[in-house]
Amino acid sequence: xxxxxxxxxxxxxxxxxxxxxxxxxxxxxxxxxxxxxxxxxxxxxxxxxxxxxxxxxxxxxxxxxxxxxxxxxxxxxxxxxxxxxxxxxxxxxxxxxxxxxxxxxxxxxxxxxxxxxxxxxxxxxxxxxxxxxxxxxxxxxxxxxxxxxxxxxxxxxxxxxxxxxxxxxxxxxxxxxxxxxxxxxxxxxxxxxxxxxxxxxxxxxxxxxxxxxxxxxxxxxxxxxxxxxxxxxxxxxxxxxxxxxxxxxxxxxxxxxxxxxxxxxxxxxxxxxxxxxxxxxxxxxxxxxxxxxxxxxxxxxxxxxxxxxxxxxxxxxxxxxxxxxxxxxxxxxxxxxxxxxxxxxxx
Ligand code: SF4
Numbered sequence: 001x002x003x004x005x006x007x008x009x010x011x012x013x014x015x016x017x018x019x020x021x022x023x024x025x026x027x028x029x030x031x032x033x034x035x036x037x038x039x040x041x042x043x044x045x046x047x048x049x050x051x052x053x054x055x056x057x058x059x060x061x062x063x064x065x066x067x068x069x070x071x072x073x074x075x076x077x078x079x080x081x082x083x084x085x086x087x088x089x090x091x092x093x094x095x096x097x098x099x100x101x102x103x104x105x106x107x108x109x110x111x112x113x114x115x116x117x118x119x120x121x122x123x124x125x126x127x128x129x130x131x132x133x134x135x136x137x138x139x140x141x142x143x144x145x146x147x148x149x150x151x152x153x154x155x156x157x158x159x160x161x162x163x164x165x166x167x168x169x170x171x172x173x174x175x176x177x178x179x180x181x182x183x184x185x186x187x188x189x190x191x192x193x194x195x196x197x198x199x200x201x202x203x204x205x206x207x208x209x210x211x212x213x214x215x216x217x218x219x220x221x222x223x224x225x226x227x228x229x230x231x232x233x234x235x236x237x238x239x240x241x242x243x244x245x246x247x248x249x250x251x252x253x254x255x256x257x258x259x260x261x262x263x264x265x266x267x268x269x270x271x272x273x274x275x276x277x278x279x280x281x282x283x284x285x286x287x288x289x290x291x292x293x294x295x296x297x298x299x300x301x302x303x304x305x306x307x308x309x310x311x312x313x314x315x316x317x318x319x320x321x322x323x324x325x326x327x328x329x330x331x332x333x334x335x336x337x338x339x340x341x342x343x344x345x346x347x
Contacts, residue, residue, distance in 0.1 A: 098149055111138055166202035204249065278315070
């Protein structure tokens, strides 16, 4: 059953909410009270906003909703990584992940239903793009997961779930500003990471936004022949263009970029691949995050062998590249990005 479309409060800046509220209530402090319930007290239902008059709560319910998604599936891994599938008002399924560790509680969120970019190792791109998510749908993922995990205050948000965030640029950036806003979630911008498959125009636009966010670029190959195959957007924006954009981004923002490199057995895992990566990154202020491939339904790709992973990492380290290996999490619960939502879409 489709939900009726209402104004989603989590998709609004405080001043936008105030303007819309003028039709219902004259006191400006009501808007602040509502935001306080949502962002400070973690209350996502008007019925529980006890300092609002009953009549106002009833009126608000007809026109507004604090969040706009419904949780339809949740799987908790043995390492406590929790994958959520949310349903949108028009029956699209999207996926988000909660990743608690000893020092952090990170939420990974989606910005599109499906994805147009079709990276070979990714479940999200298998059925193409359905649509962009609204700002409310992007922020709702954070609020619903936060509510479900009150014992773990959120420390980081990574925008690397389903979809390409920079292909839904306006909504993603507005969501980031709401998450960062002093009257909303108040999460420091440097704790928010946007991950892109590498769209040069949008990366340069992002550089000029004046936000202290982290940028991560999914590289996965250090030569055009291989990258054309596994990250097809490379045919449009080859590595020379992308790396020049990365240099420009760093010059404009004076920030470090993280390059993500998913290592796949027999595809991009040789010493030669590592050496090509070293020369590609020469002179660029960056970190490299190696991610052992996590099996995805519908591909023949396999995780790298342990000794190849080690050799790759050591080759980078020996040349002075700042490299980390991301420990696989949630592998017992359909681990890779997009797999849970894809499963719900096909169910
Ligand atoms: S890796 Fe990102 S850009 Fe590539 S298909 Fe998956 S969601 Fe889309």
